[in-house]
Amino acid sequence: MELTKNPPIGIVLQKGDGNSVRGILSQDAEVNMGQLLVIQDNERISLGRIESFEYINNFFSEDSELIRPLTESSEIYDLLSSSTVTRANLFIIRRYSHNSTPKPGSLIRTLPEIRDEDLPEFYGIPGLCGYIKYGRLAGSSIPLLLDLNSITMHAGIFGETGSGKSYNMRYLLYNLSNIKIGEKEDALPIILIDANGDYSDFTYTNSDMLRGRKWIKRYVLRDPLLPNDQRLTIDLSLFSPRDLAEFITSLKYGQTGGNALQSNFLEYVLSLHDQKEFNFLLGTTTGLENLKQEVNGVSSNKELGFNYSTSRSVQSALEIFKNKVVNKLSLVSPNASLTENTLELMWRSRGLATIDFSADASPGIDVTTKQLIVSYVSRITYNYLTRTKYSGSQRFIIFIIEEAQNYIPSNDYPVNANLTKDVLVTLATQGRKFGLSLILVSQRPAFIDKYVLSMLNTFFFHRIYHEDVRYVMSASGGLPESLSHALTSLETGYVIVNGLMSSMKSPVLVRIPWDSRLGSYAGSVERVERVLTTD
Numbered sequence: 001m002e003l004t005k006n007p008p009i010g011i012v013l014q015k016g017d018g019n020s021v022r023g024i025l026s027q028d029a030e031v032n033m034g035q036l037l038v039i040q041d042n043e044r045i046s047l048g049r050i051e052s053f054e055y056i057n058n059f060f061s062e063d064s065e066l067i068r069p070l071t072e073s074s075e076i077y078d079l080l081s082s083s084t085v086t087r088a089n090l091f092i093i094r095r096y097s098h099n100s101t102p103k104p105g106s107l108i109r110t111l112p113e114i115r116d117e118d119l120p121e122f123y124g125i126p127g128l129c130g131y132i133k134y135g136r137l138a139g140s141s142i143p144l145l146l147d148l149n150s151i152t153m154h155a156g157i158f159g160e161t162g163s164g165k166s167y168n169m170r171y172l173l174y175n176l177s178n179i180k181i182g183e184k185e186d187a188l189p190i191i192l193i194d195a196n197g198d199y200s201d202f203t204y205t206n207s208d209m210l211r212g213r214k215w216i217k218r219y220v221l222r223d224p225l226l227p228n229d230q231r232l233t234i235d236l237s238l239f240s241p242r243d244l245a246e247f248i249t250s251l252k253y254g255q256t257g258g259n260a261l262q263s264n265f266l267e268y269v270l271s272l273h274d275q276k277e278f279n280f281l282l283g284t285t286t287g288l289e290n291l292k293q294e295v296n297g298v299s300s301n302k303e304l305g306f307n308y309s310t311s312r313s314v315q316s317a318l319e320i321f322k323n324k325v326v327n328k329l330s331l332v333s334p335n336a337s338l339t340e341n342t343l344e345l346m347w348r349s350r351g352l353a354t355i356d357f358s359a360d361a362s363p364g365i366d367v368t369t370k371q372l373i374v375s376y377v378s379r380i381t382y383n384y385l386t387r388t389k390y391s392g393s394q395r396f397i398i399f400i401i402e403e404a405q406n407y408i409p410s411n412d413y414p415v416n417a418n419l420t421k422d423v424l425v426t427l428a429t430q431g432r433k434f435g436l437s438l439i440l441v442s443q444r445p446a447f448i449d450k451y452v453l454s455m456l457n458t459f460f461f462h463r464i465y466h467e468d469v470r471y472v473m474s475a476s477g478g479l480p481e482s483l484s485h486a487l488t489s490l491e492t493g494y495v496i497v498n499g500l501m502s503s504m505k506s507p508v509l510v511r512i513p514w515d516s517r518l519g520s521y522a523g524s525v526e527r528v529e530r531v532l533t534t535d
């Protein structure tokens with residue numbers, strides 16, 4: 001591997017502490033905060049990350065009389081710019097077979113092109129197998145390698161609206177669907193909670209891009225229109241009476257947390273039944289009528305302490321459930337369309353299942369029902385992976401959840417997620433052993449439960465809101481100052497990658513190359529003037 005191919009752009013002037021050096025870079029060198037540069041101290045090669053830089057000029061001195069006349073004379077601009085250099089502080093993040101810090105006089109160069117066969121040496125890893133290429137290290141053409149064997153340690157993709165999260169996720173999905181193992185293209189099975197229909201094209205027009213997959217489905221909550229669409233139905237017998245009672249009452253009361261009295265009442269009635277009966281009782285008109293009568297009967301038994309007015313309210317909650325979930329969405333079925341058998345099929349054919357919650361695919365769905373579905377998917381996935389693991393067959397599934405704050409909210413986020421929180425905490429804490437990778441995507445990491453955030457071990461940070469910086473810093477175990485300052489102003493298309501999956505083992509700035517086939521129509525916004533003039 002020849003890391004010193006590119007011409008020098010600067011020189012080390014001062015040695016800082018054991019891990020940092022200060023250098024001067026030529027004025028033509030275009031550099032970014034967080035960019036990596038090669039430092040050559042004779043035979044000893046190191047990689048340094050730009051921690052800070054400033055422009056300095058021979059003419060510049062804050063108290064100089066010359067400053068004002070200089071800015072007023074246009075002829076002098078060339079002279080000024082020709083005597084400008086960049087002073088940069090570099091943090092050493094990698095040393096190649098030595099332990100020293102580059103001495104003054106060491107040359108600084110940009111990263112050269114590196115052939116694929118040299119990437120293992122560049123990253124200090126045994127080989128390329130088990131890694132996927134991801135973006136390009138900023139200011140270079142070198143791909144970052146992501147270690148697939150750390151994917152079950154969970155990951156987070158965070159960034160404000162329009163910062164490029166969905167494109168990044170689509171790019172990752174593409175890479176996870178074309179994993180090179182020897183001469184073969186393989187894929188890891190993925191279940192994706194698609195908040196806005198950003199991935200639907202992968203299930204029909206662009207499915208050929210996902211070469212490693214032989215099974216692709218989009219689950220919808222309306223009549224299927226396209227060949228790979230399937231109506232989503234779920235099996236309620238997986239839920240406890242408590243879960244269902246809370247779900248049904250909070251459907252009536254919205255996200256205010258339901259009503260404890262009614263919830264207890266309904267839980268009591270449901271617990272008189274075997275869980276296997278729940279699909280009939282809650283999924284059919286006859287079952288729901290029977291249940292309402294039972295509720296009525298229970299209220300007439302004074303010893304049980306449930307009064308008539310609570311009984312009326314429970315019956316009205318059941319009516320709302322019937323209209324919203326059974327009649328409109330047809331969500332309940334004993335022969336659910338997504339089950340452990342589907343997961344086995346997905347494993348065998350390296351499937352992709354997107355659950356599309358966009359208004360087009362799931363018209364009228366509310367947050368509480370989305371939570372029921374996410375909770376259901378979490379349960380079948382956990383059951384499937386534990387069962388297969390204990391029977392001696394390791395499987396892997398990636399579970400991606402967009403708008404994760406709706407399912408695993410922090411205490412300050414106004415969403416009640418009793419249905420999803422516990423099961424997702426279990427997935428985060430236990431999933432790794434059974435081959436589950438949780439990938440949480442959110443605009444607002446500060447609104448995700450701190451405990452679950454602390455279980456994520458790889459982070460992709462796009463531009464984030466100021467309010468999230470502190471939160472992100474503590475969750476990710478800290479970023480260097482250079483990168484933490486850049487967090488709120490990152491350009492779309494740039495992402496800071498930090499954590500176990502990154503073979504750089506130190507936070508790096510990565511550019512995600514644009515490919516129009518990966519740009520989603522749903523995620524893009526047309527120019528106002530163009531739409532106005534063409535419509």
Ligand SMILES: Nc1ncnc2c1ncn2[C@@H]1O[C@H](COP(=O)(O)OP(=O)(O)OP(=O)(O)O)[C@@H](O)[C@H]1O
Pocket residue numbers: 159160161162163164165166167168443492493494512513514519523524525
């Ligand atoms: N890597 C990239 N290179 C160039 N442009 C990009 C890149 N990623 C995203 N964009 C541009 O930014 C726009 C917004 O990206 P994207 O939809 O991924 O953002 P987002 O963070 O998911 O937003 P939201 O949270 O609102 O869904 C895209 O339509 C595209 O035009």
